[in-house]
Amino acid sequence: MSSGQMPPWLQEQLMKMQQSQQNLQVIMQQKQQIEMEKIETEKSLDELRKASDDDTVYKHAGSILIKSTKKELIEELEERKELTKTRSTVLEKQESRLKESLKEQEAKITEMMKSGTPSSGATMTSPNPTVDDPRK
Secondary structure (H helix, E strand, O other): OOOOOOOHHHHHHHHHHHHHHHHHHHHHHHHHHHHHHHHHHHHHHHHHHHOOOOOOEEEEEOOEEEEEOHHHHHHHHHHHHHHHHHHHHHHHHHHHHHHHHHHHHHHHHHHHHHHOOOOOOOOOOOOOOOOOOOOO
């Protein structure tokens, strides 16, 4: 490694780790969007519950408003709230798994850099291109 170039097996592991980091960022952005949707839904439900049963209410449908009933809107918003809760739970699990995977990848890369060779459990390209890797 003193030649200034990383071995291919280390480059491969670093690329995998970067991909995992990017995936984690995407999941965290999705979680943030879900949280915003949840807050917006809660505010809408609060306002709707303040309205009397005979008040005229409307729902958004793209760029137009459509007349609806308070009961229908509450049902729709409650359903949306449950859906965001489910999606949030799924994203939490994905985030947790990715964070654990990143920790393992970091440990593997650190170990590989210390020893200067690929770890036995890693699936990588052979450092010597003339030798076939039996792990493939």
